[in-house]
Amino acid sequence: MTTRIEPFKAIAISELAHRLKAEGKPVIHMEFGQPSTGAPKAAIETAHRVLDSDAMSYWESAPLRARIAAQYRETYGLDIAPERVVLTAGASPALLLAMLAGFEAGDRIAMARPGYVAYRNTSRAIHLQPVEIDCGPETRYQLSAQMLAEMDPAPAGIIIASPANPTGTILPPEELAAIAEVCKARGIRIISDEIYHGIAYDKPTPSVLEFDDGAFIVNSFSKYYSMVGWRLGWIIAPEDKADTVRAYRGNLFLTPPSLSQHAALAAMDCHKELEAHVQTYRANRAALLEALPRMGLSSIAPPDGAFYIWADIGHLTDNSLAFCERLLRDTFVATAPGLDFDPVNGHRFMRFSFAVSTPEVKEAISRMEPWFAALRGS
Numbered sequence: 309m310t311t312r313i314e315p316f317k318a319i320a321i322s323e324l325a326h327r328l329k330a331e332g333k334p335v336i337h338m339e340f341g342q343p344s345t346g347a348p349k350a351a352i353e354t355a356h357r358v359l360d361s362d363a364m365s366y367w368e369s370a371p372l373r374a375r376i377a378a379q380y381r382e383t384y385g386l387d388i389a390p391e392r393v394v395l396t397a398g399a400s401p402a403l404l405l406a407m408l409a410g411f412e413a414g415d416r417i418a419m420a421r422p423g424y425v426a427y428r429n430t431s432r433a434i435h436l437q438p439v440e441i442d443c444g445p446e447t448r449y450q451l452s453a454q455m456l457a458e459m460d461p462a463p464a465g466i467i468i469a470s471p472a473n474p475t476g477t478i479l480p481p482e483e484l485a486a487i488a489e490v491c492k493a494r495g496i497r498i499i500s501d502e503i504y505h506g507i508a509y510d511k512p513t514p515s516v517l518e519f520d521d522g523a524f525i526v527n528s529f530s531k532y533y534s535m536v537g538w539r540l541g542w543i544i545a546p547e548d549k550a551d552t553v554r555a556y557r558g559n560l561f562l563t564p565p566s567l568s569q570h571a572a573l574a575a576m577d578c579h580k581e582l583e584a585h586v587q588t589y590r591a592n593r594a595a596l597l598e599a600l601p602r603m604g605l606s607s608i609a610p611p612d613g614a615f616y617i618w619a620d621i622g623h624l625t626d627n628s629l630a631f632c633e634r635l636l637r638d639t640f641v642a643t644a645p646g647l648d649f650d651p652v653n654g655h656r657f658m659r660f661s662f663a664v665s666t667p668e669v670k671e672a673i674s675r676m677e678p679w680f681a682a683l684r685g686s
């Protein structure tokens with residue numbers, strides 16, 4: 309049985325953005341959540357060096373697994389056995405593997421709507437049933453312990469993300485603890501997507517593992533480490549599921565890219581350089597939070613982390629895809645329509661990604677401000 313899943317709508321915007329750029333137009337890419345900076349310098353140097361000396365065989369790096377385990381001790385005070393760390397080609401396969409190892413076909417998996425598009429689509433692709441819960445500004449677009457306590461019947465699992473995509477909101481530690489408690493009481497398995505850890509502005513980002521050792525943690529080198537195209541991520545598997553995850557990984561993907569594993573080990577010691585990126589995101593966030601209300605976009609969830617702003621544009625359109633396309637054609641600023649993240653209400657939302665340089669954000673604002681003013685006037 310084939311399951312129909314939707315393509316990313318932001319890809320249509322991105323393709324148009326690239327066509328316009330090829331025509332010489334000054335496009336600013338704020339449609340995808342990818343750092344415009346490359347991998348840290350030491351990671352690139354390592355990759356150059358290793359290319360000349362390593363045959364790049366099938367390989368899972370024991371030093372990298374140990375280094376990731378050590379980071380859980382440094383960052384969260386958790387002792388994680390390196391055997392529980394499974395390296396993958398990014399958070400995307402990590403998510404798939406966690407779902408395969410954690411659930412059976414037909415299981416119901418709860419998730420916030422809006423949420424990252426692949427939660428819904430990957431669940432469907434492997435015949436799990438996504439149960440999207442409409443989450444609004446009252447819970448800062450996140451699932452709550454109360455919502456999970458009230459679900460009848462209880463789902464088999466949940467996927468949470470904090471900081472989240474598309475909103476950047478963070479679940480406070482007490483809410484995470486309450487969610488873990490409800491899940492434990494009701495036998496609900498947690499998948500926690502912690503890909504935006506490291507990119508937070510004022511609030512702490514505890515790992516779900518601090519509250520539930522049986523959760524699957526998904527993470528990646530794509531965001532904080534600025535290594536999107538290197539395709540490397542990891543799972544921290546529950547103790548009783550690590551072998552299953554590794555068996556699925558071996559059968560479906562063999563091993564993750566060797567070169568990236570060497571480079572990632574070096575990247576994990578590049579905090580000074582990576583913190584500078586976070587400071588850039590902080591400045592970009594501040595510039596947008598100041599400008600968007602002036603542009604009439606005042607219904608926004610100020611992001612606690614990640615590099616997104618989720619804005620309500622319901623007073624301007626009921627077709628966010630057409631709206632983002634028009635914005636792009638008129639100002640050459642590419643943004644993401646809300647439909648990818650919320651198939652029900654996303655027609656009246658858009659997402660700005662500010663993982664670009666601060667001059668680009670300022671230039672984007674200076675182009676968008678008169679555009680939005682003209683729209684409101686007409």
Ligand SMILES: Cc1ncc(COP(=O)(O)O)c(C=O)c1O
Nearest residue numbers: 341398399400424473503528530
């Ligand atoms: C919340 C979330 N999870 C997972 C991913 C996939 O990341 P990766 O590049 O590691 O596959 C993304 C990518 O944007 C994301 O936003």
